[in-house]
Structure formats: structure tokens, C-alpha cells
Amino acid sequence: MKKGFTGSAFRAVSTVTVSAAVVFLSTLVPMAAGPVPKGPAPVGPSFTGPKTVAPKNKVDLSAGASTVVDAGFISEEEVSDGLEELEAQRIAEEEAKKKELVMANVSKSVNVRAEAGEDAEIVGKLYKGCGGTYVDSIEGWTCLRSGDLEGWVSNDYLYLGEEAEAYAKKVGHTVAIVETECLRVRKEPAEDAGVLGLLEINSEHDVVEEPEEGSDWVKIKYTNKTGYVSSEFVTVEFYVDEGETMEEIKEREALAALAKAQLVTTYSAVSCTEDEVALLAALIQCEAGNQSYEGKLAVGAVVCNRVRSGKFPSTITDVIYASGQFGPVSNGSLDSVLASGAKESCYQAAREAIAGSTNVGSARYFKRAGNKSGVVIGAHVFY
Numbered sequence: 400m401k402k403g404f405t406g407s408a409f410r411a412v413s414t415v416t417v418s419a420a421v422v423f424l425s426t427l428v429p430m431a432a433g434p435v436p437k438g439p440a441p442v443g444p445s446f447t448g449p450k451t452v453a454p455k456n457k458v459d460l461s462a463g464a465s466t467v468v469d470a471g472f473i474s475e476e477e478v479s480d481g482l483e484e485l486e487a488q489r490i491a492e493e494e495a496k497k498k499e500l501v502m503a504n505v506s507k508s509v510n511v512r513a514e515a516g517e518d519a520e521i522v523g524k525l526y527k528g529c530g531g532t533y534v535d536s537i538e539g540w541t542c543l544r545s546g547d548l549e550g551w552v553s554n555d556y557l558y559l560g561e562e563a564e565a566y567a568k569k570v571g572h573t574v575a576i577v578e579t580e581c582l583r584v585r586k587e588p589a590e591d592a593g594v595l596g597l598l599e600i601n602s603e604h605d606v607v608e609e610p611e612e613g614s615d616w617v618k619i620k621y622t623n624k625t626g627y628v629s630s631e632f633v634t635v636e637f638y639v640d641e642g643e644t645m646e647e648i649k650e651r652e653a654l655a656a657l658a659k660a661q662l663v664t665t666y667s668a669v670s671c672t673e674d675e676v677a678l679l680a681a682l683i684q685c686e687a688g689n690q691s692y693e694g695k696l697a698v699g700a701v702v703c704n705r706v707r708s709g710k711f712p713s714t715i716t717d718v719i720y721a722s723g724q725f726g727p728v729s730n731g732s733l734d735s736v737l738a739s740g741a742k743e744s745c746y747q748a749a750r751e752a753i754a755g756s757t758n759v760g761s762a763r764y765f766k767r768a769g770n771k772s773g774v775v776i777g778a779h780v781f782y
Contacts, residue, residue, distance in 0.1 A: 501543045502530040502558040502566045502639065511550035511642060515540035523548040525556075525642040528570040530563065546641030567639050573606040575617050575633040582633070584626035588616035595626045604628075606635060662760040662774060669703045669753050675715040679749040680741035682719055685727035686765075687779070688745065694777040695745055697759045699752030701781060704763045711763070715753075 503509055503525040512519035515537045525531070531545030540551050541559065558566045577598045585592040598604065605620040616627045617635060643651070671679075679699055687694045705711035705718045712718050719725060719733075727733040741749075759765075759774050759781040768775050773782030 499533040499560070500530055500563045500567055500639075501533050501541060501552075502563040502570075503527060503552075503556065503642075504558045504566075505556050509552055509556040511543075511545075511548055511552055513550055515542070515551045517553075519551065521645065522550045523642050523644040524648065525552060526640065528640050529642050530567055530571075530639040531642065533559075546643075547647065548642040548644045571637055571639040573609060573635060573637045574603045575606050575619050575628060575635050577602050577604070577628075577633055579632040582628055584619070584621045584628055586626060588618070588627040590629075592627070595621055595624060598628065610635060658774065659758070663758050664760065666703075666707060666755045666757060668755045669706050669715065671715050671753055676746070676749055676753065677737065677741065678719060679715055679753065680745040681733055681736040682725060682727060683748050684736050684741040684745040685732050686725070687777070688742065690777040690779070692744060692748060693758055694779060695748035696751055696756065697762075697774075697776050697779070697781050698765065699748045700757035700759050701762055701765055703752045703755075704757065704759075704761050708761075708763060 505525070505527050508524045508526045510521045511523040511525055513522050514520070525543075525545060525548070529545060531543040531548070533541065534544050534549065535542040537551075539554050541554055541557055542549070542551050543557075557563075577600050580600050582598040582600075584595040584598060586595055587593075607618040607620060607625050610617045610630060615630055617630050617633055618625060618627055679702055682702065683695050683698045687698045702715060702718055706713060706715060712721060720728060723729075725733070727736075759776070762774065762781040765773075765779045765781045768778055768780045771780050771782060773780040775781075
């Protein structure tokens with residue numbers, strides 16, 4: 400929904416244009432007293448110096464361009480050219496304004512509305528870390544465009560101007576977009592450096608450090624390492640996350656519900672001892688003790704999926720204590736919970752997962768929810 404100037408916003412622009420026109424005209428029309436004549440003074444006995452002669456007709460600049468033209472001070476063409484220049488300047492300033500960044504100032508999300516007002520229809524949502532570009536404004540409200548979403552948000556929930564730019568730098572992403580087939584990722588910023596791998600055309604990769612202007616190399620994340628690609632074959636772009644329209648939200652939720660239903664299944668039970676039930680329950684408490692029961696079951700399912708996979712150790716104990724796999728093992732919190740005993744809800748989730756239940760399909764990993772795609776349950780994403 401495209402918004403134009405209405406009401407007071409339009410009047411404000413009109414006033415500025417008229418005022419600017421008056422200023423412009425004042426630069427072309429001589430002052431009421433008239434300038435001091437230039438050139439040689441007349442020769443004669445009665446001459447006592449240059450005289451300042453007041454014009455017969457004073458011109459009221461506020462009366463409009465036609466009055467000034469009729470007075471004979473400037474031509475219609477000069478007035479027309481000047482007003483066209485002012486109008487072009489106003490349009491350029493408006494277009495520059497529309498490129499300004501607007502960021503959500505919320506802890507979770509804010510409603511985006513069809514009109515400026517708390518009672519207006521909700522057309523979408525802007526989430527924490529999301530942003531867009533300025534479209535229009537009315538007292539206390541800003542219209543923005545974020546992806547396919549366009550609408551009005553109260554200024555109470557937005558960062559504007561320099562605040563928006565500063566916040567965007569904290570939450571935005573800089574990516575390198577590959578523009579050639581099979582781009583080599585090198586270990587060092589040199590053509591003769593070793594190759595870590597190849598990148599597909601149009602693929603996007605997180606930039607580790609903003610490249611300096613004119614730099615020949617861009618440092619990117621590649622799998623769990625960092626590498627370098629030639630700046631000649633990539634485009635570096637900065638972006639922030641976008642909001643969602645209500646239609647996009649409904650579609651996403653429907654797909655998530657369908658995917659979730661497909662992920663809830665039962666696999667073969669995992670053979671284990673009672674000590675391993677306690678061990679899994681303790682790990683679940685450490686990793687998801689403050690999450691919903693679904694989140695607890697998902698952590699247990701990940702461990703049991705690893706046991707079944709054939710690519711990890713074949714027992715719960717060996718999976719949990721495998722080097723570098725679970726933080727609670729290395730930081731000592733797992734031993735602490737084992738000593739005091741896990742909560743009953745964590746035991747229940749452990750037993751259900753061991754019996755074969757899963758709500759994350761065959762997922763074998765999880766981490767804090769963020770940019771990683773997968774099944775999001777509470778604070779974790781499972782993949």
C-alpha cells in the first residue's frame with residue numbers, strides 16, 4: 400500500500416516550497432531602496448555625487464511570482480526556471496529520505512498497521528533486529544517498507560535516523576554473493592595460497608571483516624573455518640532482517656505445523672541402563688531445564704538419534720561424553736546435576752526419548768536458535 404502526502408504533511412511541504420520561492424525571488428529582485436548605479440558619474444556643474452533613487456513601485460514579494468514579473472524586474476522564464484529548480488530539490492530530498500533506514504526498537508515484535516493509528520488494521524509484524532526503509536510520516540507515526548511489508552508503526556517502537564544506523568550495524572549482516580562458477584576459497588589472501596573449497600554461483604557467505612575499499616580479498620566464513628575469496632568475483636552487501644506480512648506469517652505457521660506433525664514419530668527403542676537414564680535426564684536438565692517439555696524431549700531425541708545413527712558412539716554414555724559435544728560435560732554442570740538428581744520432567748523426557756519418541760525427526764544436532772535453519776523449539780533449533 401503506497402502512501403502519499405495527506406493533510407498537515409502536504410501543507411507543510413507546500414509552505415516550505417512557497418517560502419523557498421520567495422527567497423529565490425528576493426535574490427533576483429533589487430532591494431526597495433535600489434542599488435547604487437555603476438559606471439562613470441555624469442559630468443556637469445550641478446553634479447554632487449551618485450544619487451539613490453527609490454523605485455516608483457515597490458514590489459511585495461509575498462504577492463506571488465506574477466506581481467514580480469509584472470513589475471518588470473525579472474522575466475517569466477527566470478521565475479519558471481527557479482521554481483523548477485526548487486521543486487527538483489524538494490523531490491530529491493524526499494527521495495533521499497525514502498532511503499533512510501528504520502529499525503524496530505522492541506524486545507520481541509511490533510504490529511505494522513494499514514494506517515497511522517492504534518485501531519488500524521494489522522498488516523504484518525516487525526521483529527527484533529528487523530528493519531526497513533522510510534516511506535512517509537505523520538505525527539508520531541512512520542510508514543516503512545520491509546521486504547513485502549509496508550505499513551505504519553508508532554515511533555515509540557522504532558529507531559530512526561542515526562540511532563537506526565547505529566543499531567543496524569549491531570544486528571545486521573554483511574555477506575559476499577558469489578558471481579562466478581566454482582569460486583575458490585583460499586587459506587590466505589593470495590592467489591598461490593592453498594584452497595579450502597569451492598563456492599557455487601549466487602551462494603551467500605558471511606563476511607568476517609568488512610573489506611577496505613580497493614581490497615583484492617574478502618574474508619568469509621567457510622564451514623567452521625575462515626577463508627578468503629577474490630573481491631573481483633563477489634559482491635559485498637549489508638542487510639538487516641525483514642518483517643513479515645500477515646499472509647507470510649500464516650503461511651509460515653501452516654508449514655511449521657505440517658513439518659512438526661511429520662517430525663513426531665517413533666523409532667526403535669535404545670538399549671540402556673538405569674544409570675544412563677539418569678545421565679540423559681541430567682543432560683536434558685542442563686541443556687533444556689528452563690524449556691518446555693517439548694524442548695526437553697527434543698534434546699533427549701537428539702542423543703538417542705545419535706546412538707541409532709551408526710556415525711556416533713553406540714551408547715548414551717559414550718555419545719554424551721564424546722569430546723567437545725556437550726558443554727555441560729566440560730563445564731562441570733552435568734556432574735552437579737547427577738549428584739543432586741534431575742527433575743522428574745527431565746526423567747520423563749529421557750524415558751520417552753529412549754523408548755523411541757521424537758519430535759524433531761532424525762535431527763542429531765541442536766544449538767541456540769538464530770540464523771541456523773531447522774526445527775525451532777523454544778530457545779533451540781534442531782537440525
